Amino acid sequence: MRWSQTLIPTMKETPADAEIPSHQLMLRAGLIRQLMAGAYTYLPLGTRAIRKASEIVRQEMDRTGAVELSMPALQPIELFERTGRRDAFGNVLINFPIRRRDHNVHLALGPTHEEVVTDLMSRLISSYRQLPMTVYQIQTKFRNEERPRFGVLRTSEFLMKDAYSFATTVEQLNESYQKMYDAYCRIYSRCGLEFIPVEAESGPIGGDASHEFMIPADNGEDRIVRCDSCGYAANLERADTGRNHQAPASTENQPPPETVDTPGLGSIEAVANFLKIQPSEMIKTLIYLADDKPVAVLLRGDHEANDGKIRRALSAQTLEMADNATIERSTNAPVGFAGPVELKIPILVDHDVSLMSTAVVGANAEDKHTTGVVPGRDFTFDTTFDLRNAEAGDPCPKCESKLEFVHGIEVGHVFKLGTKYSEALEAEFLDEKEQRHPLIMGCYGIGVNRIIAGLAETCHDENGLIWPVSVAPYEVELIPLNVSDPEVMKHAESIYSELQQAGIDVLMDDRDARPGFKFKDADLIGIPLRIIVGGKGLKEGIAEIKWRRGGDAEKIPLAEAANDAINKIQAEQNRLSNQ
RNA sequence: CGGGAUGUAGCGCAGCCUGGUAGCGCGCUUGACUGGGGGUCAAGAGGUCGCAGGUUCAAAUCCUGUCAUCCCGACCA
Known part of the structure; x- marks a missing residue:
């Protein structure tokens, strides 16, 4: 073209x-x-x-x-x-x-x-x-x-x-x-x-019924966690955190809990600010309806609940956040003041909660929280679960290493549907x-x-795109530097038709424009292989061949230029399809 | 759907606060020169200032509404 x-x-x-x-x-x-x-x-x-x-x-x-x-x-x-x-x-x-x-x-x-x-x-x-x-x-x-x-x-x-x-x-x-x-x-x-x-x-x-294929990219909409050492990778919603059940921390020598006034402070952040403590020193008590029965889920204050994990831990068919009426009935308090102590509904405890020696929780009473609550002493549980979203630094579920976050662009999804x-x-x-x-x-x-x-998104530099040959709109861009020079055009035309006959997708920049202008455009559109035919090279009897991705231009005798380009393209195509 | 921003020539923008002749750069057209990293000179074309209503002698500019686009969030079998 x-x-x-x-x-x-x-x-x-x-x-x-x-x-x-x-x-x-x-x-x-x-x-x-x-x-x-x-x-x-x-x-x-x-x-x-x-x-x-x-x-x-x-x-x-x-x-x-x-x-x-x-x-x-x-x-x-x-x-x-x-x-x-x-x-x-x-x-x-x-x-x-x-x-x-x-x-x-x-x-x-x-x-x-x-x-x-x-x-x-x-x-x-x-x-x-x-x-x-x-x-x-x-x-x-x-x-x-x-x-x-x-x-x-x-x-x-x-x-x-x-x-x-x-x-x-x-x-x-x-x-x-x-x-x-x-x-x-x-x-x-x-x-x-x-x-x-x-x-x-x-x-x-x-x-293993579903996998997504992600391109790692800073601007990707999806967040995925992965482990550098063993290759474990999972969608944020899905990622296991690799933590295990922990017995409650020592219950010895802790003072008894105290109830404090927290007027109008129904959020973790507000209470933490008011009491001058970190959210990680609080326990978040979330009331869910699992198969329409209320259940309380306990997480450390700075952690995010993962509904999928909670649903699986309960073996429930459906799971939703409880409505306000249910919360009030279950906790005897308005939304924002739920806590695990003497709660009448079943509780489900995240691993990290049992690691807390003492915590601030809702008091199940309006405008009140309880401080100095000791998991295992002031409320009891048999076991703990992975109930929250993974965070950077969590242990890898498959090896000894730690998980890290990357952003990704989802480019594929395979899914076992079953018989739905x-x-x-x-x-x-x-x-x-x-x-x-x-x-x-x-x-x-x-x-x-x-x-x-x-x-x-991922293959470019400051000058423009850099296509792999396999999906590049054209494999080769042929640039005659001066289209009004008959000698230049004679050789360019001959290389052009040779490439075409070999089935190479070639774009010839036949515009009457200055060289710098064409080079800039060539960089921008990113055709992987570039052949330059110009006055300088002509004097030496050569064309210059250069990969867009970088490296020096090679000087190839004019008569061999097309062939050389064909070989380069074929080698690169083979490399991509065999790797 | 909540929050924020922007609409002026094909693209990027100024002008708006303080109402009065619509401007700049790039691109485009014509010609000449030039010819290895977005050239130079000269002459041009191109805009009912998103749209509608209002205020005013007069609106790109002020007011009201509306539409569109972008960003953050919610959502995304």
Whole structure:
């Protein structure tokens, strides 16, 4: 492609609305333009990058034996009502009535395709002999993001690869899941991305039923914890803290508790300020409803509750914060003054609470707290649990080391669904004994736009983007420095057509502009390999070949330049696909 | 949905407080020069100042409303 014949609107200045590097660079390098909040046009360079990433995804999906199909973005709302997800999605689900002849049809734009694919399979699968089966598609999804942000990272319309596996047994599901997991690792490696697979909140199936794939990036929306020494990594919601049950600290020689007035001070922070103590010297008493029964959860004052862990510790189906009436009934005090001493409902204690020798707690009376409370003496418990979010410095659950926090961009998610959708939509198969069973499903998503944005976010320098060859819009940028010099153009044209014939994606900057201008643009759009043909080199009979990522330019005889570039590109492509 | 900010030429911004001719840089057009890291000179084109209403002889500027965009938070199968 010749630069003069395509559309690459580069910008010298950074648009004011773009805050993070990927957004700024994608705009400045002419990959995208915004139409409205949460919706972007992909210009030619952006489209080419998306296409390259999609093709890698497609190849790796095919390699697992998954088969590609294409389902409608338009979906009847009834499907979402049958699975209960119309409510679950709420406002996120874009849906609207349309007029058809004399009646209304209520449609949704697909936020994902569990319903459609399950409905499809319920009609097409009847025997265990057809299974296992995995299908996938690469298609635009729609979700009404309450707050689109970070450029292309969080939008209401985005390109997603979604795959769905169907199995007769949990073993079959596990096998499909593992294949997808491995394929995801290959995909991100081939895209030149650094990535971390993390254990994610897995819902009803539990165990290893869900992993997210994260690109470590300071601007990532997700917080993950990881251990540098053993490689353990998990979503913040999911991360174990590696702490164990501790017997209560010594109860000897502590003075008895005292009740103090704390008028109107119902928060940890306010009480700590008032008593001139640290929040870590207090115990937070949270009242929950677990399967509709009240229970008190005790955490150290500076810690954050983790609802998933609490729910699992109680083996409860549902868990929610108690309403004010329940709190008042359970504690005989208004919200903000709950404490564990002589509390009439069951209490659940976090590991760290038992390590406190003495603590300040709510007194279960309005405007009063109790100081000098000793866990194990003033209230008792048999065991303790991991009930809070992990924090930096917590012990690693898998080794001796400590956990650290990193931010990440979620670029993929694999999930063992089980039979939630197949039961709701009656997608069943007949086993060898003619018994009916619901299909056992898995679902697997990759945000294709996020691969591109993630690369832009993590692979750049102060001059612009630095694409890996595998997803670069073009592999080679050929720069004739003076297009009005016939000698320069003769050699440039010949290298250009040689590269094209070899199947290399080459962009020739044929604009009549000064060299410095073209160099700046080349740095900005970040094409990995650059060939320069200019007057200086011509005198020596050479072209200069240089990687965008750095290093010195090589001087290659003009006649060999194209071949040299072809070899370099192929070697780099091989390196990325074999690593 | 709560909090904050910003809307003036394609992009970045000034002007607004103190009402009176709409400005700068980049980009764009034409020409000449120039030609290895965002060139120089000359001549141009381009804006109902987000929108609506109000105050005023007069509104980019003051007031009210509204819309849009961005940021923080809540939310995110």
